[in-house]
Amino acid sequence: MDWSALLRMPMTVLLVPAAVFALVTLAQLVMLRRHLYAHRRAAASWRALLCVAAFALTLLLAGTGAALRGYRLLGEEAPVVEIDARILSPQRWALNLTWPDGSTREVELAGDAWRVEAIVLKWKLPALLAGVPPLYRLDRLSGRYDDPAQEATAPRTVIGFGKAGAFDLLSLKKQYPRWVPEIDTVYGSGAFLPLVDGGHYTVNLMRTGALVARPDAATAEKISHPLGG
Template sequence: MYIAITFLIALLALLLVFWGGKVLLKGSWLLGFIRGTVGLALLAAALMIVLVAADVYSYRNLAEEHSVGTVSFEKLDEQQFMVSFADADGITQEFQLNGDQWQLDARMLKWKGPLARWGIKPAYRLDRLSGRYLTLQDEREKQRTVHQLNGSTYGVDVWGMLRDIDPRLPLVDTVYGSATFLPMEDGAVYEVKISHTGLLARPLNKQATSAMEQWQ
């Protein structure tokens, strides 16, 4: 019985191959299909290139160390803070962070080989702001908070794709730069700067300086 069923299925497959071959061998249909497929492929490639260009455009040129913004804190409750991040363009975003310390992360593209020799500078895009607890027990038991600052708006993540291909690409390095975790304190204000080595945060007022001294 199973041999007979197998034979019938094989016969049906052969009939489908025969009918499909007759359809494909019709010249006008085949040429139209090829033209349509090539045209759609070219349109898809063009759309992908546009999306890649849009994602790359979201990165900023990094010629030398400069400020990327300020981070200020308002205490809401124990281990809960309202954080205001004002970037270099003066655009302010507010987030609630839980924990004792904060960290700002950025994605960096560092060009190598001929691209570097042509004078193309590294680029960066601020990525996320996160909080952390001091004790291991709090880290395990309490809610952690991470907020996205800038993402890949158009669904194409060039940095992620390059990193997935190979971390040792000949023309570019995909680097994740992070400011060291620093204490959150009511009224504290920090300035965040970026250089070729990553992010660096410095206290801007008495509250931030005092918090860092106590933490160290």
């Protein structure tokens, strides 16, 4: 696992201080108990206030981190996923996906090409001036047929990558817009490339929010000359 990539994820950035404040809460509880046993009411009241404040910060940070599960910070050009393709039968493929943190997943896809889509969140002026970068989350991977008529009738495959279910920043924005007023825009971005046996592809997301899909040199050669001609 790439720990540097993991530590740059907004969920991790928030859960680490949440854990620290949880420890602070426990420490304040211990001190509060000691003051209560010693009948020091003023000191106990002060410790109780600190305990409530630390616990509130713990809940806020942990809840926000959970809502950002699956999202990543968007830099100048962020790697999204690497894809390796292997043919199983005509228009049937096995794809191995590798994320920047080193995690992998294998899926099967139908079609002549793959298409990947991401969700991008941008912030309003206060957060923007504070330097908070946009966030993105890989949303889905689907198969795509070259023939539009076949696209309308042939079996389709769509693999979703949502992790947080209903408790997700995007879902919260739709259901309770007043809870997350700092989100300026929510939009999707997609890219696709033809599938070839043994193909290796990289998908990056630009700071503008555009997905860019690139084959390596050998894959590009196979795409240009699918029959070896």
